[in-house]
Amino acid sequence: MLHKSDLKKTMPASTTTPAAALATIEIESAPQPTAAVIWLHGLGADGNDFVPIVRELDLSGCQPIRFIFPTAPTMPVTINGGYVMRAWYDIFAPDLVRREDEPGLRASQALIEALIADQKARGIPAERIVLAGFSQGCAMTLQAGLRHPEKLAGLMCLSGYLPLAGSIAAEHHAANQDTAIFMAHGTQDPVVILPRAEQSRDVLRTLGFQVEWQTYPMQHSVCAEEIDDIGRWLARVLSK
16 A cells, blocks of 8 residues: 555656646656556546545555656636636537547647657556546547557546547557456446446447446545555556
8 A cells, every 4th residue: 555655755746747748746656666557637627636546546566656647738618618727628518429629639649648658768668557537537548548559558447438439440559459448437427427438338348348347336536446446457457
C-alpha cells in the first residue's frame, strides 16, 4: 500500500511536460519506476482529481510505478452553455454520441500520444504503460489507446464510453488487439448512462477485444470496491 508519507516524498509540484505541453502531476510508488500509468480526468476537473486514489491502491506486489496525471486544456463546452472549463473535447448534447467533437477528440489524442512518447523517452517502454481515465478521460483512453501503434500494458476505462465508435473498426491498430481492457461503470450513472457504456463494451467485444467488465451500485463516481478491483487489475497487467 502506498501511504501518505510516501506521496510527500515522491510527488513533485505540477510540471509542464514539454512534449505534451500539458501541466502534469507525477507520483512514483518507489524510485526508478519500470511502469507508468497515465490517468486522465473527467470534464471540468484537473490533474489533481485522482491523485488521492493512488493512496488507496494496494501496490505492494508491483514493481515501481510512475503515475502521471495531466490537466486538460480549457475550452468552451457547449452542453454547459459555452462555459470555459477543463475539457478534452467539446460535448454538444446529453446523449454524447449523436454529434461528436471529432477535431477535439483527435487533438487530445495527439496530446496523449505525446505523453506516451515522453514516458518512452524516459525509459519506460510502451508495453509497460497503462492508459487510464474517468468519464471524458475514459473516452480519451479508448480514443488514443485503441489507435496506438505499439502494444500498451492496458486500458483502464472508468465511467465512460467509446467515442467515434463508427470509425474504430477501420482505425484500431492490430498492436493493441490483445491489450487488457478494464471497463467499470455505475449502475445508477446519470451522466454516462449504463446502456451507453454497455453499447461501447459490446462494440469492442464484437471487434475481438478482451474486455473485463464490472459494474457497481453507484452514480458517476468511484467506489471502494472499484478501487480494490483497479489495484488488482494493475498488479496483474503490470506483472507481465
